[in-house]
Amino acid sequence: MVLGKGQPNGTAQGDLGLFELPDRLGGQIGFVLNKVARQLHAMFTESLEPLGIKPQHYAVLVLLDASSPLSQQAIGQRLYIDRTTMVHIVDDLEKRGLAVRAKNTADRRKHAVSITEPARKVVAEAGRMADSVQEQYLAPLSQNERRQLLQLLKRLLRP
Numbered sequence: 044m045v046l047g048k049g050q051p052n053g054t055a056q057g058d059l060g061l062f063e064l065p066d067r068l069g070g071q072i073g074f075v076l077n078k079v080a081r082q083l084h085a086m087f088t089e090s091l092e093p094l095g096i097k098p099q100h101y102a103v104l105v106l107l108d109a110s111s112p113l114s115q116q117a118i119g120q121r122l123y124i125d126r127t128t129m130v131h132i133v134d135d136l137e138k139r140g141l142a143v144r145a146k147n148t149a150d151r152r153k154h155a156v157s158i159t160e161p162a163r164k165v166v167a168e169a170g171r172m173a174d175s176v177q178e179q180y181l182a183p184l185s186q187n188e189r190r191q192l193l194q195l196l197k198r199l200l201r202p
Contacts, residue, residue, distance in 0.1 A: 083180055090172040094165055095139060099124065099132055101169045104141060107158035108166050112145075114153045141165060 068074045087098050096104075102122050107113060119129040133156055136142035141162035147153040158166075181189050 083176065086176045086180060087173060090176050091169060094169055094172075096141070096165065096169065099128075100136060100141070101166070101173070103132055103136065103156075104158060104162050104166045105170070107142060107156060108163060112155040112157040114147060115144075115156055116153065118156060136162070 064074075084098060087101075091097060091101065099122075103118055103124075106118055106121060115129050115133055116126070118124070118133075119126060124132065133142060133144055133154075136156075137144060141159055142156055143159060144154045144156050147155045181192075184192065
């Protein structure tokens with residue numbers, strides 16, 4: 044059995060504890076990566092609640108802060124967000140006054156999305172929250188291990 048962090052003692056034989064995985068799952072990199080991603084996502088989602096945004100809002104705002112305006116299509120492609128979800132995210136950001144959508148002057152079928160000034164403050168605060176969550180989650184790893192983990196994960200990313 045592969046034991047996870049916080050494994051309770053005294054579970055009956057054959058009874059999987061909350062953090063215990065069968066070898067078949069615990070040895071699958073994809074499963075473990077997905078579980079780590081879900082845990083980090085849950086922690087980040089909770090930390091962002093006071094700001095009234097979610098992790099997907101944060102990702103879009105960071106991208107817009109770096110290179111605004113962008114088409115909804117370009118944002119979706121860069122962040123691996125499907126078209127329908129992208130429309131909902133931009134709608135949410137507009138309702139909150141964090142982004143504005145305008146017709147693209149070169150192609151009126153497309154919309155150009157820009158970040159607002161109030162959103163820049165939200166991005167800064169959410170960035171501090173992201174750093175804090177990451178620090179808390181990665182506490183068991185040394186700085187060198189963290190750098191190495193990030194480098195390895197980036198090598199696995201596909202366009």
